[in-house]
C-alpha cells in the first residue's frame with residue numbers, strides 16, 4: 001500500500017508537469033530510487049493500476065537505482081558500507097549513520113506528448129525545477 | 137514475478153548491493169503498455185527535467201506541522217510498530233502516569249475502527265482518531281488536520297500512533313520530533329534486520345512485553361544488536377506495558393524530550 005501511495009504521489013507530480021506544459025500524455029517517467037527506498041519492484045507493480053485513467057496511463061516507468069554511500073566521521077570521507085544494512089565504515093569500523101546517497105525517491109524527468117495546438121506556443125518545456133525539497 | 141513488466145526474479149538476487157542501473161524499457165518491450173510511438177503524427181515529444189522528490193508534498197506538510205509543533209513547545213512522537221506490538225497499551229499506561237503532570241494528546245491512526253481512540257479517552261487523554269481506510273500509514277496532511285482539531289496547549293506531549301505496519305510509515309514524515317519503534321518480544325529478534333528502514337529512522341526502540349520473555353524464544357541482546365546494526369545510535373528501553381516493569385525509564389525519556397521541546401520554544405520566542 002505504501003508503494004501505491006508512492007505511485008500515486010509520483011503520478012500526481014508527473015500529471016501536474018504535463019498539465020503545466022499543455023501535454024496530453026506522459027509517455028515516460030524517469031525515477032531515481034535509493035537502494036534504501038527498497039520499493040523498486042513494488043513500484044512497478046503499483047504503477048500501472050495507479051496510472052489508469054490519468055495522463056500517465058500506459059507510460060513507461062524507468063527506475064535508476066542509487067547505491068548506498070555513507071559519511072564516515074572518523075575518516076571524514078564518503079564510503080560504501082560492506083552491506084546494505086551494516087552502517088559502519090568499511091575502513092575503520094566507525095558507525096556511519098549519515099547516509100549520503102541511497103535514500104532518494106525522486107522524479108527525474110518526464111517525456112510528454114504535446115499536441116500541435118499546444119506546441120505552437122511552446123511553454124517552458126525544458127524548464128528545470130530548482131529541487132527545493134532535497135531530502136537530508 | 138512482477139505483474140506489470142515481467143521483471144522480478146532476477147531482481148531479488150541483487151543481494152542488496154551493487155545495483156547498477158535498472159532500465160526496464162528495452163528489455164521488457166513486449167508489454168502492451170509501452171507505446172514507443174503512437175501514430176498521432178502531430179504535436180511533439182518533449183523531455184522535461186524535474187528533479188523533485190516524489191514525496192515532496194508530504195515533506196512540505198510535515199515541515200509545516202513541525203513548525204507548528206515547535207511554536208507551542210510540543211513534543212511530537214510518532215509511534216510505529218507492527219500490528220499488536222502494544223502501542224495503544226503503552227500509551228494508556230503512559231497517560232495514566234503522566235496525567236496531571238504533563239498535558240498529553242493523542243492522534244490515533246488505524247485503517248478502521250475508533251477502538252484505540254476510545255481506549256485513550258478512557259485512560260484520560262484527548263484523542264483524535266484517523267481512519268486511513270486502505271492506506272497503511274498516516275501522512276502529514278491528515279495529521280495537520282487532526283492537530284487542528286486537538287489544538288493542544290503549550291508543552292503538550294503529542295503521541296501519534298501510526299497504523300500498525302513496519303514498512304510504510306518509515307517513509308512518511310509527519311513532522312514529529314522522533315519516531316519511536318516498538319518491538320514486542322513475541323515478534324522475533326530479527327525484525328530490525330527485516331524492516332531496517334523503520335529502525336534506522338527511529339530515535340528509540342521500545343522492547344515491549346518483556347513479561348513474556350520466559351515463554352518465548354527471544355534474545356533481547358540480539359534484537360538490540362540487530363537494531364544497532366541498522367542504527368548505531370538508537371536508544372533502547374525494555375519494558376512491559378502490562379506489568380509496568382521498565383516504565384520509569386520510558387517516562388524519563390519522555391520528560392526529558394518534552395523539556396527539550398519547551399526549551400527550544402523559549403529560545404526561539406526570546
Ligand SMILES: Nc1nc2c(ncn2[C@@H]2O[C@H](COP(=O)(O)OP(=O)(O)OP(=O)(O)O)[C@@H](O)[C@H]2O)c(=O)[nH]1
Nearest residue numbers: 218219220221222223224225300344345376377378
Ligand atoms: N503480555 C503483554 N501483553 C501486552 C503488552 N502490551 C500489550 N499487550 C497486549 O498485546 C495486544 C495488542 O496490544 P495493543 O496495545 O492493542 O497493540 P497496538 O500496537 O496498539 O495494535 P494496533 O494498533 O492494532 O497495531 C493486546 O492484547 C495487549 O493487551 C505487554 O507488555 N505484555
Ligand SMILES: [Mg+2]
Nearest residue numbers: 223224252297
Ligand atoms: Mg493500537
Ligand SMILES: [Zn+2]
Nearest residue numbers: 072075089092
Ligand atoms: Zn572510517
